[in-house]
Amino acid sequence: MSELNELYQEVILDHNKNPRNFREIENANKQADGNNPLCGDKLKVFATLEDDVVTDVAFVGSGCAISKASASMMTQVLKGKTKQEAETLFDEFHRMVTGELDIETDENTLGKLRIFAGVLEFPARVKCASLSWHTINAALHDEEEVSTE
Ligand code: ZN
Secondary structure (H helix, E strand, O other): OHHHHHHHHHHHHHHHHOOOOEOOOOOOOEEEEEEEOOOOEEEEEEEEEEOOEEEEEEEEEEOOHHHHHHHHHHHHHHOOOEHHHHHHHHHHHHHHHOOOOOOOOOOOOOHHHHHHHHHHHOHHHHHHHHHHHHHHHHHHOOOOEEEOO
8 A cells, every 4th residue: 555655646736737738718617616514625626528528627616636636637547538438437436535435446447547546544635635526426417516525
């Protein structure tokens, strides 16, 4: 686990300093606001869904390093995925950070998102890591807001 932890630190720092897809999408047909009052993380997530494929996804907002890094990596991973694949990833990610899914033994499609398993050691950060995922999930289901509380 320590290798994964080191990678976790590195990736969080990198994405926090230089978040990917950190912008608004003017013609997004899906968007939602996410709020994690426990930490003060506020994100707005945008997605363009065409024929059930996420052709563009981006976010803006402010929050702690983990919430930002998680949102940044999420946008990278979701681009080009179908709505169904996105929902599967949301489900797997959520189960991973809450300890229900063991990335070593349970089959999953998480790929590089596996590094967020590191958040398990910091229970207060689970909502930070999953905020962007709850928010994109809300957006894809035409809900405008989500709060982790
Ligand atoms: Zn946070």
